[in-house]
Amino acid sequence: xxxxxxxxxxxxxxxxxxxxxxxxxxxxxxxxxxxxxxxxxxxxxxxxxxxxxxxxxxxxxxxxxxxxxxxxxxxxxxxxxxxxxxxxxxxxxxxxxxxxxxxxxxxxxxxxxxxxxxxxxxxxxxxxxxxxxxxxxxxxxxxxxxxxxxxxxxxxxxxxxxxxxxxxxxxxxxxxxxxxxxxxxxxxxxxxxxxxxxxxxxxxxxxxxxxxxxxxxxxxxxxxxxxxxxxxxxxxxxxxxxxxxxxxxxxxxxxxxxxxxxxxxxxxxxxxxxxxxxxxxxxxxxxxxxxxxxxxxxxxxxxxxxxxxxxxxxxxxxxxxxxxxxxxx
Amino acid sequence: xxxxxxxxxxxxxxxxxxxxxxxxxxxxxxxxxxxxxxxxxxxxxxxxxxxxxxxxxxxxxxxxxxxxxxxxxxxxxxxxxxxxxxxxxxxxxxxxxxxxxxxxxxxxxxxxxxxxxxxxxxxxxxxxxxxxxxxxxxxxxxxxxxxxxxxxxxxxxxxxxxxxxxxxxxxxxxxxxxxxxxxxxxxxxxxxxxxxxxxxxxxxxxxxxxxxxxxxxxxxxxxxxxxxxxxxxxxxxxxxxxxxxxxxxxxxxxxxxxxxxx
Numbered sequence: 001x002x003x004x005x006x007x008x009x010x011x012x013x014x015x016x017x018x019x020x021x022x023x024x025x026x027x028x029x030x031x032x033x034x035x036x037x038x039x040x041x042x043x044x045x046x047x048x049x050x051x052x053x054x055x056x057x058x059x060x061x062x063x064x065x066x067x068x069x070x071x072x073x074x075x076x077x078x079x080x081x082x083x084x085x086x087x088x089x090x091x092x093x094x095x096x097x098x099x100x101x102x103x104x105x106x107x108x109x110x111x112x113x114x115x116x117x118x119x120x121x122x123x124x125x126x127x128x129x130x131x132x133x134x135x136x137x138x139x140x141x142x143x144x145x146x147x148x149x150x151x152x153x154x155x156x157x158x159x160x161x162x163x164x165x166x167x168x169x170x171x172x173x174x175x176x177x178x179x180x181x182x183x184x185x186x187x188x189x190x191x192x193x194x195x196x197x198x199x200x201x202x203x204x205x206x207x208x209x210x211x212x213x214x215x216x217x218x219x220x221x222x223x224x225x226x227x228x229x230x231x232x233x234x235x236x237x238x239x240x241x242x243x244x245x246x247x248x249x250x251x252x253x254x255x256x257x258x259x260x261x262x263x264x265x266x267x268x269x270x271x272x273x274x275x276x277x278x279x280x281x282x283x284x285x286x287x288x289x290x291x292x293x294x295x296x297x298x299x300x301x302x303x304x305x306x307x308x309x310x311x312x313x314x315x316x317x318x319x320x321x322x323x324x325x326x327x328x329x
Numbered sequence: 330x331x332x333x334x335x336x337x338x339x340x341x342x343x344x345x346x347x348x349x350x351x352x353x354x355x356x357x358x359x360x361x362x363x364x365x366x367x368x369x370x371x372x373x374x375x376x377x378x379x380x381x382x383x384x385x386x387x388x389x390x391x392x393x394x395x396x397x398x399x400x401x402x403x404x405x406x407x408x409x410x411x412x413x414x415x416x417x418x419x420x421x422x423x424x425x426x427x428x429x430x431x432x433x434x435x436x437x438x439x440x441x442x443x444x445x446x447x448x449x450x451x452x453x454x455x456x457x458x459x460x461x462x463x464x465x466x467x468x469x470x471x472x473x474x475x476x477x478x479x480x481x482x483x484x485x486x487x488x489x490x491x492x493x494x495x496x497x498x499x500x501x502x503x504x505x506x507x508x509x510x511x512x513x514x515x516x517x518x519x520x521x522x523x524x525x526x527x528x529x530x531x532x533x534x535x536x537x538x539x540x541x542x543x544x545x546x547x548x549x550x551x552x553x554x555x556x557x558x559x560x561x562x563x564x565x566x567x568x569x570x571x572x573x574x575x576x577x578x579x580x581x582x583x584x585x586x587x588x589x590x591x
Contacts, residue, residue, distance in 0.1 A: 014492070081468060105490040109471055112422075112456040116463035121423055121551030124454040138555075144340070144451055148557050156551040194468040194503070198485075199496040215588060239585060251364075257509075258491050263453055266491075272588040283453065293588065294564065295581065306566045311584060315571020327582040 003157040006033060007096035009087060009107055010045035010059070010067070014202070018045075018058055020211075021102030023170035025163060026062040028129060029100065030173060035131035039097065040065035044090050046083050048076040056181055063173035066180045068094070074188055077197060078106050084113035085191045090184065091118060096158045098137050100129075103162035111162050121154035123161045125263050127286040137161065142263055142282035149282055166211070166267040166290060207259055213242035215272045216291075218261055219254065220246040220284075222277020222298065222317060229254045231321040232276055238328035244268065246278050262287050277317050280305030297321070330382045330441040330478075330501075332373045335429055335461070336366040336401060338394040339451045362397045365446025367404075368510040372476055373444055374405045375512055380478050383407050385437065389417055389428055395530050403517035403525035410436070410531035416546050417535065422452075424549035426460035431538035433465055441501045442484070447472060447508035455506070462504035469504040470497055475511045 006029045011019045022043065029041045043064045045055060049071045059067050070086050087110050091099060099114065101107035103125045115122035123139035127149070130138045137159040143150045154160070210216060217236040219229055229249070236243045245255040247262050261268055263283035269290035276297045278284060285308050288294065296309035299316050306312040313320055341359040362370075373384045386401035388394050389412040398409035410432075417428055433440055443465075445458035455471065462469035475487035484503060488495045517525075535545065543549055569577040 080470070105472060108455055109459060112459035113463055115423065115456070116426060116460040119423070119551075121421060122454075122456060123552060124456055143554075143557070148559060150554045150558075151556040152552050153555050154552045194500045195470065196498045197495060198498055199494075201494045203489075203492060203494055215585070239589065257489065264448060271591065272585065289563070293584070295584065296566075301568075306568065308564055309566045310564050311581070312566045312568045313571055313577055313581070314568060315577075320571055320577075323578040324581055324585075327578050328585075 003095045003097040005039040005065075005094075005096050006036075006041045006098045006100060007091060007094065007158070008041065008043045008064075009099075009101035009110055010043040010055075011102050011104060011107055012045065012047050012055075016047060016050055016055075018055055019102060019104070019165065020170060021104065021107070021163065021165040023058070023062045024165070024168040025100045025102065026059070026064050027170050028163075028168045030063045032098070032129060032131055032137075036097065036135060042066040042068055042094065042096065044068045044070070044087060046070050046075055046086055048073050056179060060176060060179040061172045062170065063176070064179055065177070066182065068182045068184055070184050070186050072186075072188055077200060079193070079195065079197065080109050080113070081193050081195055082188060082191055084110045086186050088114045088117045089186060091158065093184075099158045099160045101160075101162050103164040108162055111160055115160050118158065120156040120158055120160060123152045123154070126161045126163045127167055127289075129161060129163065142286050149286075164263070164267040164287060166269045167286070169269075169290070203258075207256060208242040210242050210244050210259065210261065210266060210268050210270075213268075213270050215239050215241035215274070216244050216261075216268055216270045217241045217274045217276065218244040218246070218278060219249050219276045220278030221248040222279070224249055224252045224254055224277075226318065228277065228317065231317070231325065234325050235274075235321055235328070238325060241274075242270075246281075246284050275305055275309065276321065278305055279303045280308060330376075330380060331437065331439050332376060332382050332384045332442045332444065333433065333437055333440045334366070334369045334373045334384065334386050334401070334406070334444045335457075336370065336386055336388050336397060337363045337446070337449045338388060338390050338397045339363045339449050360393070360396070362400055363446050363449045363451075365448060365507060367446075367514045369444040369446050369507040370401055370404055370406060371512055371514045372473075372505075372507050372510050376442070376476060376478065377405075382442075385410065387412065387429075387432060387437075389413075389420075389425065398530050399525045399528070400517065402528045403521035404515070405517075405521060408531070409528065410533060412533050414534040414545075416542060419547035419550060420545055421550035421552045422454050422456040422460055423551050424545050425457050426464055427540060427544045427549065428538060429457070429461045430464035431540050432533060433461075435538055436533065441482070443467070443502070443504045445504065445506045447506045458504055458506040465502070465504070467502050467504050468499050469506065470499060471506040472508045473505045474509055476505060
């Protein structure tokens with residue numbers, strides 16, 4: 001069968017709603033498919049036996065042409081082997097031209113498994129996707145520790161890519177058409193499951209979530225000393241802002257994983273992003289470009305972050321932050 | 330039990346040097362063990378301490394990548410091997426996983442546990458570990474923080490992802506990708522360095538693997554980089570100087586207020 005269409009992994013949240021990245025990928029795929037003879041956009045949703053009416057309605061509103069649903073109560077919790085195996089079987093049954101997944105922990109595992117099974121290429125954590133003159137997918141991603149950006153092509157089908165949440169913007173379609181729904185039964189008993197989950201606990205980090213914050217104050221290597229992060233928290237508290245940080249800040253224990261912004265963390269799109277002591281490697285920049293406004297504070301006037309900011313303050317954060325905190329007291 | 334840790338030589342991306350043409354000056358940028366791979370070594374050594382394992386570090390790379398294997402021996406690994414061949418050059422994650430699974434099949438078939446770092450700082454794909462596991466038909470778990478051996482062939486593994494802490498039981502042989510391992514990597518001892526100095530690193534090439542030329546290197550890689558560029562500026566930045574622009578706190582205050590009241 002000729003590879004046809006775009007297949008998206010329809011990742012669900014733990015409350016069984018579509019993850020935002022799925023709607024973002026469908027929105028982007030509407031643009032891609034105009035250069036692919038309007039081939040269909042299919043979304044594969046894997047989950048427990050629940051009502052899928054709301055999910056299907058949402059997929060339709062964002063412009064998916066087809067929903068392929070596999071439901072079984074053994075799929076209530078994410079299990080690498082079951083989920084990856086199901087997704088691979090569907091990709092073999094309906095061979096797509098392109099496969100897209102969110103660059104989430106789950107999306108990346110499934111994509112890596114599927115790519116190896118299908119003997120095809122996969123590009124991780126893309127910051128842009130487009131179709132070139134010869135109808136191939138161009139995957140753009142930061143590389144080399146975020147110092148460079150690369151365009152990557154895949155010579156085999158399906159061409160696969162993962163994209164972080166909040167890199168693309170989700171928009172409902174203006175010309176909605178009826179979605180085709182397929183409930184696909186897969187015999188899980190045939191899957192050899194060598195991994196058992198013995199315990200799963202939801203983590204409550206106690207920190208304000210980055211995804212719905214209007215303002216984010218974020219610290220980098222420059223803030224990883226003395227009371228740098230304490231100043232960041234003080235300012236954030238006064239602004240009602242969430243606190244984030246770079247990979248260095250995470251690796252050095254100043255923030256939790258859920259607060260890490262960048263290629264290996266999460267992407268954000270607040271109204272205002274305040275970057276404190278962040279030099280601005282691509283891997284960080286790629287994940288903040290959708291911020292409406294960016295203010296950067298750094299003592300190095302040559303720091304790349306200033307190229308991406310709307311307002312820059314050249315100065316020592318240990319002097320600047322106390323001044324700003326004072327203004328909001 | 331036998332443990333293989335796959336490690337990667339990476340440029341020290343925190344101290345990159347640039348050429349005049351805006352390319353990375355690879356010759357003058359220092360190379361180090363990928364930080365998360367160092368954690369994987371620590372995990373292997375920790376299992377060895379408790380369960381008496383044989384530990385092997387393996388890397389694929391140019392001949393000078395031997396230096397990271399020397400470091401692995403200095404850290405306490407029992408054995409080290411390099412996969413070095415011009416036929417491997419330019420491999421993407423797909424063909425790399427073929428080479429790595431190939432060496433396990435051909436030279437280390439009795440491996441019980443394979444460890445990777447979750448990702449490498451130069452590529453950050455997180456794909457090579459899972460892809461290698463698939464090719465070996467082994468189960469894999471990513472984002473692993475702690476490993477315990479419960480009996481001879483079962484691992485109890487703690488994983489930490491964005492929203493969850495999960496404990497798994499997984500049958501060996503298995504592949505685990507380490508992220509923020511519970512114990513910090515140690516620094517090699519003097520005797521470790523002395524042992525490393527005398528250690529003869531094993532060397533394997535394309536012909537040691539049961540692969541065809543279309544499996545490896547550029548030929549075997551479905552993906553290829555068609556263009557590399559440094560990011561262009563994309564916002565016009567109004568610059569203020571903390572020392573010279575004394576009214577900057579008022580200016581920023583007003584900018585932030587606008588957003589807060591919006």
